[in-house]
Amino acid sequence: MSANESPKTEHYQTIAAEPFTQMERNAVYRAIYERRDMRHFAGGTVSDEVLLRLLRAAHHAPSVGLMQPWRFIRVRDRAVREGMHALVEQERVLTAQALGVRAEDFMKLKVQGVLEAAEVLVLAMPPGREAHVFGRRTMPEMDVASAACAIENLWLAARAEGLGMGWVSIYDPHALAQFMQMPAGSYPLAVLCLGPVDAYYAQPMLQQEKWASRAPLEDMLFDEQWGQKAKMALPDDTA
């Protein structure tokens, strides 16, 4: 194949591009709509079999240049969890101060998942990412984007399994990296609290707390260039 010739789809091993059945499709949308960022956990356990399914789902995420910038540290030791929780509490206070007038509302939103969830996973990006230039020369943040896709896969799979998950990003990542004995150049992108929950929030918890609401979809869409309102017809109140 010459460098000027684009390989066609038939150049590859393929599977048919058929849509899912309506029942399958509904299940995918159900996971997407019912997934919630959970802060309330019911203790209990996650079986290794289910945890493995969730981790495989994460590992099948897309990644730029197939760099797979995710490692998962499973934390069960109580002392480690308490150290992590202390880091979260420190940052909660500093974030509240930065929020000013909303400090009190923010402090009401407890983050107890690190102590209470059946499982805690730290998603750590490995060192040496600068070697991955494919799709990242001008956009180095594509490692974060790829790792976030892995987390979203895990989140949706957790919903399908009837488990809850919360993504905690309220900590100093450098302090957490040091605490977790992570090597130089690695980065703890997420603390994931995962496990049985009593129930899912029917709407996002932050919306129920009136912190913010989902925007109307029409405000998110433009045609051709920034700011040009999309012409696509949207049902009323589409969020």
Add this chain to the structure above:
Amino acid sequence: MSANESPKTEHYQTIAAEPFTQMERNAVYRAIYERRDMRHFAGGTVSDEVLLRLLRAAHHAPSVGLMQPWRFIRVRDRAVREGMHALVEQERVLTAQALGVRAEDFMKLKVQGVLEAAEVLVLAMPPGREAHVFGRRTMPEMDVASAACAIENLWLAARAEGLGMGWVSIYDPHALAQFMQMPAGSYPLAVLCLGPVDAYYAQPMLQQEKWASRAPLEDMLFDEQWGQKAKMALPDDTA
């Protein structure tokens, strides 16, 4: 409620934390396993009805502090597409040079989706993101992470609908922002090529091209701290 008291789940409107049926669960995993980063498109069209379902799926992604850092610019104008494609081609050459010995392999991997896909969507992060401190004071990249979750939702929904999608990150984001007349402080995180495809790659295209392979899952897992091999039993060759 005092600031020292954590609201319980029953404080909220909830839905039952029941697992999906096995059929529903399988559908979610099927979408996760069969989703592919597509570079080959079959032209055609995407109906507004389907496009709306995909965009709503994206808009129901998690976002830190519910900041919803995503706007979608739908590009159908041929001249705009050609301008975007030219930016991608420029960066392809620069990336190839940066890759050195792998330059030739890289240049064989064409990126024609911007011209050939039924739909092209630019995911643009809006200006003013610095006001969102919730979960971002120490981790400002959480806007990128949130937007990536929206893209993963869209990707999985596209698989369920029988459509293909590719995420292009081979361009200078500042040049693209200028070309798309985006305001200062906004950022084009993704060019998404979306539409009918002849077939899906059975394994990731980059793996079939021997650019990289999926790592064994066991290399991705640690217990308690970085580098401590996970004890969880994994089936042989689990990727």
